[in-house]
Amino acid sequence: MNGRRSHLEFFLVTAALIFASDPVSGFHTPQLYPNNSSFINQANATNLTGMTIGVPNVTGRVDLNTSNGHVYRPPQVPLDVGLYPETPEGLKLQQVHVFVRHGERTPVGIRLTSSIPQHWMMCKTARQFHATVSGMTEDGEKDSFLRTRKMVERIDGIVVDGECLLGELTDVGRQSTFNYGRDLRKLYVDKLGFLPDTLPRREEVYFRSTNLPRTIESLQQIAHGLYPTDKCARDAFPIILVRNTKDENLLGNTSACKRLEILQVGFAQAAAAAYNPSLKHLDQRLSKYLDGNPIRVDGKPRASGIMDTVRAAIAHGIKVPKEFENKTIVDVIETAVVNEWFAGRYKTEEVRRLGMGRLLADITYKMQRKIDKGDRDPLKILVHSTHDTALAALCATLDVYDEKWPAFTASITFELFKKTDERNSPNFSQAIISSIRNNPGEHFVRMRHQNKNMALPICAEEGKHLPGHPEFCTLAAFRDRVKDLTPVDWDGECAPAGKPS
Numbered sequence: 001m002n003g004r005r006s007h008l009e010f011f012l013v014t015a016a017l018i019f020a021s022d023p024v025s026g027f028h029t030p031q032l033y034p035n036n037s038s039f040i041n042q043a044n045a046t047n048l049t050g051m052t053i054g055v056p057n058v059t060g061r062v063d064l065n066t067s068n069g070h071v072y073r074p075p076q077v078p079l080d081v082g083l084y085p086e087t088p089e090g091l092k093l094q095q096v097h098v099f100v101r102h103g104e105r106t107p108v109g110i111r112l113t114s115s116i117p118q119h120w121m122m123c124k125t126a127r128q129f130h131a132t133v134s135g136m137t138e139d140g141e142k143d144s145f146l147r148t149r150k151m152v153e154r155i156d157g158i159v160v161d162g163e164c165l166l167g168e169l170t171d172v173g174r175q176s177t178f179n180y181g182r183d184l185r186k187l188y189v190d191k192l193g194f195l196p197d198t199l200p201r202r203e204e205v206y207f208r209s210t211n212l213p214r215t216i217e218s219l220q221q222i223a224h225g226l227y228p229t230d231k232c233a234r235d236a237f238p239i240i241l242v243r244n245t246k247d248e249n250l251l252g253n254t255s256a257c258k259r260l261e262i263l264q265v266g267f268a269q270a271a272a273a274a275y276n277p278s279l280k281h282l283d284q285r286l287s288k289y290l291d292g293n294p295i296r297v298d299g300k301p302r303a304s305g306i307m308d309t310v311r312a313a314i315a316h317g318i319k320v321p322k323e324f325e326n327k328t329i330v331d332v333i334e335t336a337v338v339n340e341w342f343a344g345r346y347k348t349e350e351v352r353r354l355g356m357g358r359l360l361a362d363i364t365y366k367m368q369r370k371i372d373k374g375d376r377d378p379l380k381i382l383v384h385s386t387h388d389t390a391l392a393a394l395c396a397t398l399d400v401y402d403e404k405w406p407a408f409t410a411s412i413t414f415e416l417f418k419k420t421d422e423r424n425s426p427n428f429s430q431a432i433i434s435s436i437r438n439n440p441g442e443h444f445v446r447m448r449h450q451n452k453n454m455a456l457p458i459c460a461e462e463g464k465h466l467p468g469h470p471e472f473c474t475l476a477a478f479r480d481r482v483k484d485l486t487p488v489d490w491d492g493e494c495a496p497a498g499k500p501s
């Protein structure tokens, strides 16, 4: 098979591995399994659970409107190009920073097994790889492609085609992240003409992921949607960047910061104390699904774990017990979980600094570099593949969090604009003065989340946003706030006792 065309190659920089995905069809299952493993087909395995599994829609979305109108399903909000507002006259887009939660995945733990399947047969796509293997052959060939395939083996030795690991990106998630990338393309290439149709060189784009398979794979899908292989110039295929844990700033949870860990544990305990009483009222309705256990922030399983399983099931069209589709009930659980994980802790300046300060500093640094270097900095779009925690933390840190659990493929964008039109300037001589230097007053940052503009409270004051457009924060005001949030002495502030005051 001539794979050149259909392959999207990525350099996973830290690991120096190349993956190329390939359609699964037509691959003959080799006899690789140990003696004892039994291979059972999907229909059979699905029935093992006694549950039917949703079929991804061609649009990548499961039709969730099958039940009556009272059923509450949390909204899944894909990027909507039609809802992108017209840019005010005189502003020109310079750079886009995207933060996107990975696509639909399986639950990260096994819970609610009496009502939700334990095994999810939803990972059939892209399970075949051409991995580069290095090895010197007699011909002197250095790298070659190993054709391989990944499959899940259960403890009893059973191997089922298409079964997902816990927390794995599913076929639905692959499709929706691909769609996300395709919609980025529709917006920034087709509609705005901001990005070139064909990627001329990889320096124009930046793709970074946290170091987990589901985020890396989501990013591969997004990159492929944004710049399919035939839209990449020779050797311009994108690089997927991954950082070591100690350098990771996409997660508020960094094992490199003891102080943050201590604060997080404290907030989790506080959330349990604050929200367990409200959850207690649900025991009568829910304990039957939890082996008789009560539902608690710090319960067994944790309320967050229950929500995780329920949200993942719903996102895949899997039927959940009716109580988990009752908005009154779900809202109580969501409030508790969101406060445990995101909302509560990110109300404090210290958690904001340690959790999101470095990431925000990274954003403003790159924006400033773009301003300083102009066209000599070719970087136009940065796509970061990350987690619910990062999206909620970014929103909370900037005081625009709606206290909802971010959906799969939910995203935040920060767009940098430059004022190019001086007609609105008070007078000509002033305009000349400000254009001599790249005055930060002439640059604006707009945050968007779930297809909506976010008017940041930090820019609410007159003079801190584009007149008449509170969503266009002056870069100066944005940067001032970020400066306050940026840890100066990271190691010192991360010491268990925190910053000496």
Ligand SMILES: *[C@@H]1O[C@H](CO)[C@@H](O)[C@H](O)[C@H]1NC(C)=O
Binding pocket: 035
């Ligand atoms: C199991 O494996 C052994 C050694 O690989 C082989 O000799 C034997 O025939 C296998 N048995 C079956 C039932 O495949």
Ligand SMILES: *[C@@H]1O[C@H](CO)[C@@H](O)[C@H](O)[C@H]1NC(C)=O
Binding pocket: 043, 044, 047
């Ligand atoms: C699986 O379950 C469905 C619906 O319950 C049933 O129609 C089908 O025959 C079952 N398939 C197998 C292989 O048992």
Ligand SMILES: *[C@@H]1O[C@H](CO)[C@@H](O)[C@H](O)[C@H]1NC(C)=O
Binding pocket: 040, 041, 044, 045, 047, 048
């Ligand atoms: C699964 O399929 C195998 C082989 O067809 C069969 O022996 C087994 O009984 C099936 N299991 C279930 C639960 O249907």
Ligand SMILES: *[C@@H]1O[C@H](CO)[C@@H](O)[C@H](O)[C@H]1NC(C)=O
Binding pocket: 057, 058, 059, 061, 062, 063
């Ligand atoms: C797929 O989505 C479309 C549009 O949302 C819907 O009309 C259709 O019924 C869906 N199909 C399935 C199989 O869910």
Ligand SMILES: *[C@@H]1O[C@H](CO)[C@@H](O)[C@H](O)[C@H]1NC(C)=O
Binding pocket: 065, 069
């Ligand atoms: C689902 O149904 C509700 C209420 O009937 C409707 O408002 C909503 O647009 C529907 N969603 C989809 C995706 O069709």
Ligand SMILES: *[C@@H]1O[C@H](CO)[C@@H](O)[C@H](O)[C@H]1NC(C)=O
Binding pocket: 036, 155, 156, 157
């Ligand atoms: C291997 O097969 C034997 C015989 O069928 C069975 O008794 C044993 O439990 C199997 N071992 C595992 C790990 O599945």
Ligand SMILES: *[C@@H]1O[C@H](CO)[C@@H](O)[C@H](O)[C@H]1NC(C)=O
Binding pocket: 245, 251, 253, 254, 255, 256, 261
């Ligand atoms: C979160 O922090 C804990 C404790 O520092 C660490 O064990 C865990 O690996 C971290 N998780 C991630 C995803 O970084």
Ligand SMILES: *[C@@H]1O[C@H](CO)[C@@H](O)[C@H](O)[C@H]1NC(C)=O
Binding pocket: 070, 285, 326, 327, 328, 329
């Ligand atoms: C939803 O749950 C609330 C609280 O338990 C209950 O009062 C209400 O009747 C439920 N609604 C439905 C449609 O079951």
Ligand SMILES: *[C@@H]1O[C@H](CO)[C@@H](O)[C@H](O)[C@H]1NC(C)=O
Binding pocket: 426, 427, 428, 429, 430
């Ligand atoms: C134009 O700008 C200059 C310099 O800031 C200022 O002194 C002058 O008053 C301005 N003129 C008008 C008409 O606003």
